[in-house]
Amino acid sequence: SQQGEEDPQALSIQxxxxxxMNCSYKTSINNLQWYRQNSGRGLVHLILIxxxxxxxxxxxxxxTLDTSKKSSSLLITASRAADTASYFxxxxxxxxxxxxxxxxxxxxxxxx
Amino acid sequence: EAQxxxxxxxxxxxxxxxxxxxxxxxxxHEYMSWYRQDPGLGLRQIYYSMNVxxxxxxxxxxxxxxxRKEKRNFPLILESPSPNQTSLYFCASSGYNEQxxxxxxxxxxx
Numbered sequence: 001s002q003q004g005e006e007d008p009q010a011l012s013i014q015x016x017x018x019x020x021m022n023c024s025y026k027t028s029i030n031n032l033q034w035y036r037q038n039s040g041r042g043l044v045h046l047i048l049i050x051x052x053x054x055x056x057x058x059x060x061x062x063x064t065l066d067t068s069k070k071s072s073s074l075l076i077t078a079s080r081a082a083d084t085a086s087y088f089x090x091x092x093x094x095x096x097x098x099x100x101x102x103x104x105x106x107x108x109x110x111x112x
Numbered sequence: 113e114a115q116x117x118x119x120x121x122x123x124x125x126x127x128x129x130x131x132x133x134x135x136x137x138x139x140x141h142e143y144m145s146w147y148r149q150d151p152g153l154g155l156r157q158i159y160y161s162m163n164v165x166x167x168x169x170x171x172x173x174x175x176x177x178x179x180r181k182e183k184r185n186f187p188l189i190l191e192s193p194s195p196n197q198t199s200l201y202f203c204a205s206s207g208y209n210e211q212x213x214x215x216x217x218x219x220x221x222x
Contacts (some may be wrong), residue, residue: 033210040218042116042202043155045210088154090211099145099170100211104154 004032004089004103012109019076021106023089024069030095032065034074037086037105046074046087079110114139118203118214125193126222133188133217135203143206144186145170146178148199149216155202161186193221 007022023032031050035043049056049065049072056063062075076083086107090100116137125131137144145160147170157170161180175197177189186205190197198221203214 035213040200040216042213042215043204043211044213048209099157099160101157102147102155104152 004091006103006106010107014111015081019079021074021087023072025091029091029093031092032072033090035088081110081112084110116205116212116214118217122218124220128192131190135186136184137205141205145204146188147202150199195221197221
């Protein structure tokens, strides 16, 4: 069953702009992860945020987590054409990174 | 280099012809899993394995089998493939903070 629901389903922005993607989930989690997928290829892990954290940064990525609203957001600053990809949030209820439940993904297009 | 490999990468087969997709990881991870990805449905877990000889069903296990005889290998078996199993399949192994995904196997069943 799908736990994470990303929003919007598709996003198109100009290079240099910021991209904000949201994820909502239904049940309690231990952590939430974001992954990127280039067309037809394997997913690549971007960042993990634990349930006791509110914000994390990694390079141009900023992720927030609001457990009271059961939602997370991923911000990519100063986007580049190479950021064009699909982005997925995945929730981990166990904390063992053993069973992730993925959302359906957001398609991000960054126009040069 | 840490990696998950899958073979084959592309496969076209006919209904009912048994096939196996291999998966291997070189990171000594205990946990491995299989997903299928379909348009509009995202990734759905088929089976997972917590360790050698320990496997369990994910969200969409029907029509699939797995085995885990060695820590590094986790093959996916389709005993009698059907057209609704046409999909993009990913194997993954879990480290402490992330899952590492293979490059994918695109399967078409006619």
